[in-house]
Amino acid sequence: MSEIDFDTRVTQRVGKDNPMVVPVGYFDELPSRIQNRCIASNRSTSFSSKQQPLRNRFALAFGVVSLAAVFYVGYLFIHPFHTVSLLRVDEPFGIVQKQVAGVDIPDIHNHYPKEVDVAAQEDYREQIINYLIDERVDYVTLMEVYHYDE
Amino acid sequence: MSHCSDKELLDMFRNPETQGYAFNLLVRKYQERLYWHIRRIVVQHSDADDVIQNTLLKVWTGLSNFREDSQLFTWLYRIATNEALTFLKRKRARYILPIVDVEAQLSSSIESDPYMNGTEIQMRLQKAILTLPEKQRLVFNMKYYEEMKYEDMSEILGTSIGALKASYHHAVKKIEKYFDED
Numbered sequence: 267m268s269e270i271d272f273d274t275r276v277t278q279r280v281g282k283d284n285p286m287v288v289p290v291g292y293f294d295e296l297p298s299r300i301q302n303r304c305i306a307s308n309r310s311t312s313f314s315s316k317q318q319p320l321r322n323r324f325a326l327a328f329g330v331v332s333l334a335a336v337f338y339v340g341y342l343f344i345h346p347f348h349t350v351s352l353l354r355v356d357e358p359f360g361i362v363q364k365q366v367a368g369v370d371i372p373d374i375h376n377h378y379p380k381e382v383d384v385a386a387q388e389d390y391r392e393q394i395i396n397y398l399i400d401e402r403v404d405y406v407t408l409m410e411v412y413h414y415d416e
Numbered sequence: 417m418s419h420c421s422d423k424e425l426l427d428m429f430r431n432p433e434t435q436g437y438a439f440n441l442l443v444r445k446y447q448e449r450l451y452w453h454i455r456r457i458v459v460q461h462s463d464a465d466d467v468i469q470n471t472l473l474k475v476w477t478g479l480s481n482f483r484e485d486s487q488l489f490t491w492l493y494r495i496a497t498n499e500a501l502t503f504l505k506r507k508r509a510r511y512i513l514p515i516v517d518v519e520a521q522l523s524s525s526i527e528s529d530p531y532m533n534g535t536e537i538q539m540r541l542q543k544a545i546l547t548l549p550e551k552q553r554l555v556f557n558m559k560y561y562e563e564m565k566y567e568d569m570s571e572i573l574g575t576s577i578g579a580l581k582a583s584y585h586h587a588v589k590k591i592e593k594y595f596d597e598d
Contacts, residue, residue, distance in 0.1 A: 276591070284452065285533060287532070289461070296468070297440055300469060300472045301443075
């Protein structure tokens with residue numbers, strides 16, 4: 267049976283009338299409902315587009331601050347005792363002064379190597395302490411040790 | 417002004433001063449055709465109402481990008497079809513059990529639907545249409561009720577004319593069988 271035959275047969279029995287209906291006045295109201303939704307959609311789009319640059323700036327600032335914080339924490343993690351060692355710069359000399367009578371602290375400061383880095387200074391201090399405490403040498407001997415290379 | 421051509425409507429829409437007015441005219445011109453196309457896919461009025469609103473909202477946001485490579489009405493139909501099919505897909509996804517058949521549910525709701533008002537045989541045809549696979553159902557409705565040309569259907573559904581003719585043929589056979597068995 268061809269499509270035309272079917273159309274004729276079914277159309278005769280059923281017809282092409284649509285059994286579906288809509289509420290009264292539906293198509294009169296639909297354009298204004300659509301218009302309202304479009305206006306609402308426009309408002310929300312323009313609001314979000316106005317907010318966007320401000321949001322971007324906040325995000326950028328937050329990112330920079332976060333990055334700085336991460337670097338700072340990382341720095342502290344790598345050099346955990348850096349600040350502490352700076353605060354303790356005179357501590358070895360105090361120990362020396364307690365252990366050895368007649369030590370001239372300003373004089374030791376003058377002979378202390380200024381050009382070497384913090385780690386090397388720590389080594390020097392340890393050497394002084396160990397030497398003085400273990401060997402109980404006097405200040406003159408200490409100076410001789412210091413100026414051995416010179 | 418309600419008989420504006422598509423070209424006139426599009427020209428008015430591109431002018432910011434007349435954009436809203438042009439869109440209102442466009443809605444008035446196409447709302448019924450689009451609504452009935454959607455309604456035949458989703459069946460229930462409340463669902464069709466949601467889908468037509470979403471469709472026309474998409475038209476509003478996308479119309480400025482419409483390039484006129486195709487006819488305006490096929491572009492509108494394409495959006496409406498996609499929205500309606502997506503709606504049905506979401507409806508199916510809401511049911512956890514795969515045995516729940518949305519089409520069967522729609523078929524059983526036809527008689528109790530307050531927005532169905534047809535003769536008994538018209539209702540039977542609706543139920544027969546709901547037994548068809550989705551693509552055949554689409555093609556049958558567009559051909560039988562809307563009397564759309566295969567060329568336009570091909571542009572809307574992105575299917576070859578031969579495949580559309582075959583779909584309609586299979587749909588007709590199944591509906592005949594449904595009526596013979598009933």
